[in-house]
Amino acid sequence: MKEQFYQYIQNLQDTITAKLETVDGEVKFKEDLWKREEGGGGRTRVIENGAIFEKGGVNISSVHGELPEALRKQFGVEEGNFYACGLSLVLHPKNPFVPTVHANWRYFEMYNASGDIVTQWFGGGQDLTPYYLFDEDATHFHSVCKSACDAHNNTFYKRFKETCDTYFWNAHRDEARGIGGLFFDYLKETETFSMQDRFDFVTEVGDSFLESYVPIVERRRGVSFTKAHKDWQEIRRGRYVEFNLVHDRGTLFGLKTNGRIESILMSLPPAVQWVYDHHPKENSEEVRLLEVLRNPKEWV
Amino acid sequence: MKEQFYQYIQNLQDTITAKLETVDGEVKFKEDLWKREEGGGGRTRVIENGAIFEKGGVNISSVHGELPEALRKQFGVEEGNFYACGLSLVLHPKNPFVPTVHANWRYFEMYNASGDIVTQWFGGGQDLTPYYLFDEDATHFHSVCKSACDAHNNTFYKRFKETCDTYFWNAHRDEARGIGGLFFDYLKETETFSMQDRFDFVTEVGDSFLESYVPIVERRRGVSFTKAHKDWQEIRRGRYVEFNLVHDRGTLFGLKTNGRIESILMSLPPAVQWVYDHHPKENSEEVRLLEVLRNPKEWV
Numbered sequence: 001m002k003e004q005f006y007q008y009i010q011n012l013q014d015t016i017t018a019k020l021e022t023v024d025g026e027v028k029f030k031e032d033l034w035k036r037e038e039g040g041g042g043r044t045r046v047i048e049n050g051a052i053f054e055k056g057g058v059n060i061s062s063v064h065g066e067l068p069e070a071l072r073k074q075f076g077v078e079e080g081n082f083y084a085c086g087l088s089l090v091l092h093p094k095n096p097f098v099p100t101v102h103a104n105w106r107y108f109e110m111y112n113a114s115g116d117i118v119t120q121w122f123g124g125g126q127d128l129t130p131y132y133l134f135d136e137d138a139t140h141f142h143s144v145c146k147s148a149c150d151a152h153n154n155t156f157y158k159r160f161k162e163t164c165d166t167y168f169w170n171a172h173r174d175e176a177r178g179i180g181g182l183f184f185d186y187l188k189e190t191e192t193f194s195m196q197d198r199f200d201f202v203t204e205v206g207d208s209f210l211e212s213y214v215p216i217v218e219r220r221r222g223v224s225f226t227k228a229h230k231d232w233q234e235i236r237r238g239r240y241v242e243f244n245l246v247h248d249r250g251t252l253f254g255l256k257t258n259g260r261i262e263s264i265l266m267s268l269p270p271a272v273q274w275v276y277d278h279h280p281k282e283n284s285e286e287v288r289l290l291e292v293l294r295n296p297k298e299w300v
Numbered sequence: 301m302k303e304q305f306y307q308y309i310q311n312l313q314d315t316i317t318a319k320l321e322t323v324d325g326e327v328k329f330k331e332d333l334w335k336r337e338e339g340g341g342g343r344t345r346v347i348e349n350g351a352i353f354e355k356g357g358v359n360i361s362s363v364h365g366e367l368p369e370a371l372r373k374q375f376g377v378e379e380g381n382f383y384a385c386g387l388s389l390v391l392h393p394k395n396p397f398v399p400t401v402h403a404n405w406r407y408f409e410m411y412n413a414s415g416d417i418v419t420q421w422f423g424g425g426q427d428l429t430p431y432y433l434f435d436e437d438a439t440h441f442h443s444v445c446k447s448a449c450d451a452h453n454n455t456f457y458k459r460f461k462e463t464c465d466t467y468f469w470n471a472h473r474d475e476a477r478g479i480g481g482l483f484f485d486y487l488k489e490t491e492t493f494s495m496q497d498r499f500d501f502v503t504e505v506g507d508s509f510l511e512s513y514v515p516i517v518e519r520r521r522g523v524s525f526t527k528a529h530k531d532w533q534e535i536r537r538g539r540y541v542e543f544n545l546v547h548d549r550g551t552l553f554g555l556k557t558n559g560r561i562e563s564i565l566m567s568l569p570p571a572v573q574w575v576y577d578h579h580p581k582e583n584s585e586e587v588r589l590l591e592v593l594r595n596p597k598e599w600v
Contacts (some may be wrong), residue, residue, distance in 0.1 A: 030576075032577070046576045046577075048576060055576070057576070105408040158369050172556070172561055173561065236573075238568070239539060241545070242545060245546050246545050246546075246552070246555060252546070256472070261472055265574065268538070268574040270574060270575070271534075271571070271572070271575065272571070272573070272574070273403075273571050273572075274355075274565065274569065275348070275569040275570070276346045276355070276562060276566055277332070277346075
């Protein structure tokens with residue numbers, strides 16, 4: 001399974017970066033290969049200062065070795081080895097009318113002292129962070145997410161959409177990071193689902209990514225914007241930073257277990273503002289966004 | 301003691317904001333009074349878009365009530381009431397040759413069920429974060445810190461300077477946030493020091509703040525800078541954000557215990573950049589700063 005999934009995310013990284021380069025039309029991804037001292041490594045691909053993408057990364061990694069202390073604690077085991085691989089992407093567009101997107105699909109195995117697999121699971125999802133809300137875009141993104149889910153089980157979309165709204169909650173601001181999408185974790189073998197069923201589901205979701213996001217980029221890339229729109233985008237990006245550095249389990253885990261810092265923090269936006277006690281004008285588009293972030297909606 | 305210290309920080313806030321307004325010459329602090337639902341409140345004063353200060357805050361608060369869960373855990377007590385007051389300031393200058401400064405001086409009391417003080421202590425310190433390193437400025441700042449310490453005990457400066465270097469360590473970057481200063485906590489009554497001695501020390505440090513910082517501002521405010529200098533400042537401010545949101549106990553405590561978010565996060569810089577895998581040119585002034593941040597120096 002691990003070879004099968006790592007092969008999949010290598011191909012998916014190629015597919016996604018090739019398509020995004022075509023969409024951008026101006027700049028290419030820059031690739032960095034890196035090794036992890038304790039075992040494994042990754043292939044980081046970053047795009048900066050493009051026509052469309054101000055900054056973004058589409059990274060894969062495949063790491064293994066002894067379970068780091070933080071994971072031993074979390075799983076309540078005294079020792080053990082692990083294998084983990086995954087693809088993570090974040091795209092920060094220049095135009096404030098094009099939303100930021102994040103996605104991550106990953107696979108994890110844990111072994112006992114004899115090297116047998118004790119447990120294995122998939123996790124991941126994707127979510128959208130608009131700066132200006134177009135209902136049409138939100139519905140499109142969620143519809144693609146739902147179709148990918150529905151092809152496997154008709155309870156998945158509802159469950160994973162709710163988990164996403166809960167997970168990407170910027171608790172200290174009492175608002176969501178964005179308008180959600182899917183989030184799932186610990187997808188293990190059950191009586192109903194084999195690991196191959198899990199693989200088929202996660203790869204269906206991964207395969208749907210470009211369809212969920214690229215049409216939105218194409219629809220909004222030409223919308224003209226002012227410095228005020230850009231300021232609002234940069235202020236909202238501050239909330240993105242706050243979520244990632246204060247609440248995101250994946251980011252904090254990476255920072256505290258000697259991950260490759262530059263690959264982890266490629267998720268941070270290129271230019272960000274913090275304005276004291278900022279409030280947009282009443283009845284503005286900015287306020288409409290905030291209302292939806294405070295009360296996550298059903299989009300399909 | 302609590303009335304004595306709260307009176308002190310109210311006066312100190314007035315003194316500091318009045319002087320900083322004179323230094324800036326262009327803008328004034330904006331004041332927000334706020335109440336804490338569970339008891340107490342604060343007086344936040346923020347300055348933005350000044351001639352010198354791009355953003356900054358000089359805040360006081362005085363809060364009391366039942367110990368929040370996080371503190372009960374930390375102190376290993378099942379219940380109890382507390383009182384805490386303090387002054388916190390952060391100043392982010394516009395000119396990259398003027399350093400950012402942070403300071404905080406605070407007092408804490410904890411009570412048993414009968415309302416008697418079980419324990420009480422002072423904490424705080426101040427530290428400097430330059431974007432370009434002038435040895436003369438670093439030495440000045442530390443000399444003022446040392447003089448304030450030496451007036452009370454000749455072991456204080458060495459100890460509190462080391463504690464500062466250890467505390468403001470951006471572990472995931474393996475570098476200090478800045479060039480340090482003083483940091484002390486749990487200054488309780490001992491055989492050697494009464495609480496009044498502690499008060500006298502902390503207020504000596506607080507009184508020395510303007511002398512430690514303002515001469516540096518005056519010396520560098522006129523240095524002309526380019527967009528490249530400003531970009532470097534904004535990239536380094538990213539590290540400031542990373543420290544405050546990932547490692548700073550005070551910030552995380554505030555965010556997780558329903559503190560006033562805007563007063564806590566006034567510490568975040570106004571404009572920040574994250575550039576993937578940024579490395580300044582060899583033998584540059586930027587590299588010289590990084591070397592000192594990786595290997596904290598003795599300045600006096």
